[in-house]
Amino acid sequence: MWIYEKKLQYPAKVGRANLRMAKYLITQYGGPDGELAASMRYLTQRYTMPTGQAKAILTDIGTEELAHLEIIATLVYKLMDRATVGEIEAAGLGAYYADHDKALYLVNGEGVPWTAAYIQSKGDPVADLHEDMAAEEKARATYEWLINLSDDPDLNDTLKFLRQREIVHFQRFGEALQIVQEYMDSKRIY
Amino acid sequence: MNRDQVAALKELMAQEFTALEFHLYLDTHPTDQRALMEYNEACRQLMVLKQRYQQCFGPLTFCETSGYPWQWIEEPWPWQISY
Numbered sequence: 001m002w003i004y005e006k007k008l009q010y011p012a013k014v015g016r017a018n019l020r021m022a023k024y025l026i027t028q029y030g031g032p033d034g035e036l037a038a039s040m041r042y043l044t045q046r047y048t049m050p051t052g053q054a055k056a057i058l059t060d061i062g063t064e065e066l067a068h069l070e071i072i073a074t075l076v077y078k079l080m081d082r083a084t085v086g087e088i089e090a091a092g093l094g095a096y097y098a099d100h101d102k103a104l105y106l107v108n109g110e111g112v113p114w115t116a117a118y119i120q121s122k123g124d125p126v127a128d129l130h131e132d133m134a135a136e137e138k139a140r141a142t143y144e145w146l147i148n149l150s151d152d153p154d155l156n157d158t159l160k161f162l163r164q165r166e167i168v169h170f171q172r173f174g175e176a177l178q179i180v181q182e183y184m185d186s187k188r189i190y
Numbered sequence: 191m192n193r194d195q196v197a198a199l200k201e202l203m204a205q206e207f208t209a210l211e212f213h214l215y216l217d218t219h220p221t222d223q224r225a226l227m228e229y230n231e232a233c234r235q236l237m238v239l240k241q242r243y244q245q246c247f248g249p250l251t252f253c254e255t256s257g258y259p260w261q262w263i264e265e266p267w268p269w270q271i272s273y
Binding site: 003004005006007008009010011012013053056057060061064070073074077078168169172175176179 | 199200202203206207210211213214215217218219220249250251252262267268269271273
């Protein structure tokens with residue numbers, strides 16, 4: 001089960017309303033390398049992990065990704081807050097506005113809705129953990145491209161925190177992979 | 191939300207992050223006794239901060255006692271706060 005805490009994991013700050021960055025940032029909400037995909041990937045794969053360590057790390061990182069999803073939502077919400085319809089249209093978000101007003105929705109930067117096809121759950125723990133490590137690196141790269149696109153130091157502070165978490169998760173998944181491989185080798189009898 | 195509450199909330203967030211980092215590390219290093227001690231200490235400090243915060247500002251999570259009227263619905267929610 002899960003229990004909500006009425007707080008963010010990290011203070012999500014924006015220096016000013018910025019629809020251009022909102023348009024780019026939404027991909028970390030509902031895009032291929034975004035936080036929902038990360039959370040669902042790990043929380044779905046955990047059931048067939050062979051060791052306690054791997055079950056724990058997928059559960060805990062999958063849960064942390066939900067906290068990151070909330071940070072991204074907060075950033076997008078704040079970046080769009082108080083924008084006029086004219087400003088929304090000028091930023092290329094007119095089609096988004098027609099469907100959602102300023103509400104959050106699970107899409108990538110081009111408006112494509114989230115799909116389970118972004119993730120895999122192979123049942124092979126070595127294959128799944130390799131996917132998870134790649135996913136963390138792709139998310140890290142996405143945050144770097146977003147930081148390159150942004151000139152808002154407050155927003156960048158939050159994005160740098162999220163980028164750093166991807167690096168820590170990659171490290172933990174690598175350790176879990178090694179533990180799982182050692183476990184599987186110890187089970188193999190010739 | 192006044193400055194004192196934002197400062198208390200940020201202190202709590204930082205302490206919980208410390209505990210989380212040890213938690214994830216221990217998942218793959220379960221026999222690291224020093225990390226385990228630091229984790230336990232971080233959790234003890236977090237519990238103190240959480241209790242103090244909730245006494246002053248209301249419940250942060252499920253099953254915390256509430257004053258009257260029901261405090262859970264009080265704003266701001268996390269995405270409405272200027273940090």
